[in-house]
Amino acid sequence: MTQSKTTAERVKEPIPAAPAVSTINDVARLAGVSIKTVSRVMNNEPNVREETRTKVKDAANLLKYRPNLLARSLAGARSFLVGLLYDNPSSSYVIDMQAGVIARCRESGYHVLSEPQDSLAPDIGRAIASLLATIRLDGVILTPPLCDMAVVLDAVEAAGVPYVRVSPSLFPGRSALVEMDDTLAAYEMTKHLLGLGHKDIGFLRGHPEHGSSHRRYDGFLKAMREGGLEPRPAWIKQGQNSFASGLEAGKALFGRGGDLPSAIFASNDEMAFGVMAYAQQAGVRIPDEVSVVGFDDTPGSMVIWPHLTTIRQPVTDLAYAAADMLLSRAHVDDDAPSFTDARRELPFELVARDSVRAV
Incomplete structure (x- = not known):
């Protein structure tokens, strides 16, 4: 039975040599160019001939060269x-x-x-x-x-x-x-709903500290008023750009009886998901009873059912x-x-x- 080595015995064993690390000098030598040219190529700087750029990159790939961030930082005024x-x-x-x-x-x-x-x-x-x-x-x-x-x-x-x-x-x-033009995007989404016959539209405002929240609300109001409509205050809810605030808005809209809007425009997808989740709990069918739209086109908009109509923000x-x-x-x-x-x-x-x- 082989006895395991003690810690003292392992410490005395020679440490395997680390694999050789290629340097910028090695790349310059293989590519047949100056170190400065290699540096310019590695930093994607202009005014380097494409043939030279390709030659340097091929040499770097062959040598598995990776620029040393610390060395680059110390060598110049940039930290990268x-x-x-x-x-x-x-x-x-x-x-x-x-x-x-x-x-x-x-x-x-x-x-x-x-x-x-x-x-x-x-x-x-x-x-x-x-x-x-x-x-x-x-x-x-x-x-x-x-x-x-x-x-x-x-x-x-x-x-x-x-x-x-x-x-x-x-x-x-x-x-x-x-x-991007948040105001125009919200305006276009509201016009989309109006074009489908919706007049009773609720709106879930985004986080009050985010400027885009105000711009999106402005776009919504502009489209509504152009259509001769004034949003009902009871259907305008303040959110926080979170799922939880969307859930709370859904509870306020669906959980107390009374008239429902025919559509709800949430200022972001997370809040739209919250509204849709509470609607399901309350037995409100989407889109049969209430249509819901969001803003952002997050991955969840294609996971949730029904798939969410939204603005794709890039x-x-x-x-x-x-x-x-x-x-x-x-x-x-x-x-x-x-x-x-x-x-x-x-x-x-x-x-x-x-x-x-x-x-």
């Missing part, structure tokens, strides 16, 4: 890190936002620091200032509601870090931004565009004052499914 700061109860929104930022950053050899923040914390500005003082970032992406908080913008600007805001409502011209594309704006700015040597005026608007899509019927 982008910060994504968010406070949103929708996990789907956060995941899609992260996916878009990561996809763009990988193309340029950057990494992403994804940090949840508590927008209601009294020291939110100090917390973000501390984060930026501790970790050197080449840029920051701010999502709602952080992107509309003056104390947050002050902290980022004081740190001297370039930033892009996603779907802000306040402080126009203060920073670069990416957005969250991943918005995130990708925000990261692209930041990385483009990172390669600019001067102060580029025009960067704060940069703006991109992405399209939305109305996706009609089974949760709506004509009346």
Whole structure:
């Protein structure tokens, strides 16, 4: 019977040599180019001939070369890190936002620091200032509601870090931004319901600290009033962009008797799911008795039954565009004052499914 080795015996055993790690010098030598050219290719910088770029990438792949993030950071003024700061109860929104930022950053050899923040914390500005003082970032992406908080913008600007805001409502011209037209999207969805004969339409408002919640409500009101209709106050409910708040709204609408709206427009899909869940508990059939629509087109809209009619918000594309704006700015040597005026608007899509019927 073989006796197991003691800890002391194992410590004395020679440590296996680590596999050799290829360096930028090895890639340059194999590709027959300078180290500077390899660096430019690895950083996806312009003005490199395509033939040379291919040669360097082939050499890097053959040698399994991966740039050392710490060495790159120490060698220059960049950290190759982008910060994504968010406070949103929708996990789907956060995941899609992260996916878009990561996809763009990988193309340029950057990494992403994804940090949840508590927008209601009294020291939110100090917390973000501390984060930026501790970790050197080449840029920051701010999502709602952080992107509309003056104390947050002050902290980022004081740190001297370039930033892009996603779907802000306040402080126009203060920073670069990416957005979609929430007002028009909600207007089009309401017109869709009106076109199907719905006049008694309820509305579930989103989180009051999110600018998009107000824009979506504005679009709803605009379409209703153009149709000569005024929403019934009892059918307008305040939500928090969460499933739980949708459930509460459903209880308020369906659980106390009285007239029902023929359709309910929830400001996001999570709340629409909550409304639909309570409707099932209350025995209210969707869409036979009440039609329900949402906003975002999260994965759950095709899982829930009936499948949810909703607005497809390009969250991943918005995130990708925000990261692209930041990385483009990172390669600019001067102060580029025009960067704060940069703006991109992405399209939305109305996706009609089974949760709506004509009346």
